[in-house]
Amino acid sequence: MSSAPLSLVTPSVGARHIVSFDIGIKNLAYCFLVEDGSRVAIQDWTLVDLLHQDQERVGPPTTCTCAVGQVRTGKSGSGGTSADLRICGKLAKWTHPQGPSGEYYCEVHAKARANAQNGWLIPKLSYTRSKLNTLNRDKLAALVTACAVAVPPTPRPTKAHYIEALCDHFQRVCYVPVGTQGPAPLSARQTDLITLGRNMIRQLDARAAAWSHPPTHVLLENQISTIASRMMTIQGELMMYFLMRYPGVHIEFVSSKNKLKGFSAGDQGAAAKGTEDAKKHQAQKYKEHKRDAVIYTRQLLATDPRLTPWEPTLDASKKKDDLCDCFLQGMWFIQK
Structure with missing residues (x-):
């Protein structure tokens, strides 16, 4: 995924460098936000595929061994x-x-x-x-x-x-x-957690090498469902990664409901009104929240010149909702 340039020229010593994660396996989304006083800019915003391997396994055709x-x-x-x-x-x-x-x-x-x-x-x-x-x-x-x-x-x-x-x-x-x-490539459910953890370390190390400053804060979307045990494990692996790589970092688990708190009821109503299928799916709150997250993110990117360069990144993504979730989670943390 292409990256836009960092909008903040030189963050001050007191700037907060916040990495906000939306938990996933094939689509682990994060947004690296830099808060410097009243200014906010994006340094990195992407999706990480924990199923990705550096090299494909090749060899002669596999034959029956019976x-x-x-x-x-x-x-x-x-x-x-x-x-x-x-x-x-x-x-x-x-x-x-x-x-x-x-x-x-x-x-x-x-x-x-x-x-x-x-x-x-x-x-x-x-x-x-x-x-x-x-x-x-x-x-x-x-x-x-x-x-x-x-x-x-x-x-x-x-x-x-x-x-x-x-x-x-x-x-x-x-x-x-x-x-x-x-x-054949394994699915998210078929891939063992050790492999996912190793892929996470390798890929995050590669991404972090390009960060201009180590993170001061890490936000993890809290996984509370008892049936989402794999997502809870990924959350734990992420926490341990940052504790090992950045021992002094502040880590916070954030409820998924917080990312939309920065928008008034009027804003949310306007977003729903502007979507053709809003009435048809009125009862499907999860889908509505995903849809609204994209709308609110587009509004913020369009109205802040420091964030506008990242609009093409969002437009090009097939998982806009995941990118928007981690972005809005970070913005909520900054504004709370």
Whole structure:
């Protein structure tokens, strides 16, 4: 993502250098704000993809490693014949997170090994989060029982609890597709937290090398949902990164509701009125807040000459809502 120039020429000694984060895995958004008296400027504003690897894995096509019989290799020392295992060798389509390292399966052998005894499953569309979301609570509860999935002990598990438990289960037991150039890229849910943490360190170190001043304050969007355990872990990894890299930094966890507090009810009403689908989605507060965040951010960028150079950065982004969330969170902190 392209960067606009820092608007503040020379921040004073007492300036605050604030890095504000909107937590995510594929879209970890942050905005580096410099507050110098009554002046505010953006130094860095971007998205970080924690799934990104520096180098793609390349190599020969991955083939099925299953033994399909024996092949004679010649006479043995006792007068008989010797034989080696004959490997399938067909183009591999699957690997499995619970299988031995380096084992790959073609479609035929993957189906042959998938059974109730080992619990391995061929992925289906019905196992995806989007399809599970279409089921009601009773159907989800029945599926949890049928699959013998453990659910966190609560008096009455919600639909969200069931979906999270089922997604974790299918992630463990389903085959993972591979490509002809090695294992396919993993999704945010499939990538382990250690890999995400290492990617975070590498990418933030690279970004921080271009910062003109170390951060004095770090704001982290607080993750409070009990079912968003991975987001809570990413939040913790971010906190530890800044504690290790900048021991004296001030870290604050910020409620997501604060980012829109700087706007009056009149401003919010005007934003809603200017959006065609506002009435249609009146009850969908989350979507409304995301939409309003983009509108308010555009207003601030347009009215402050020190922020205006960053308008192209927002325009070019496919995740405008995440960029706006971290920006407004930082502005709320400055103005509170």
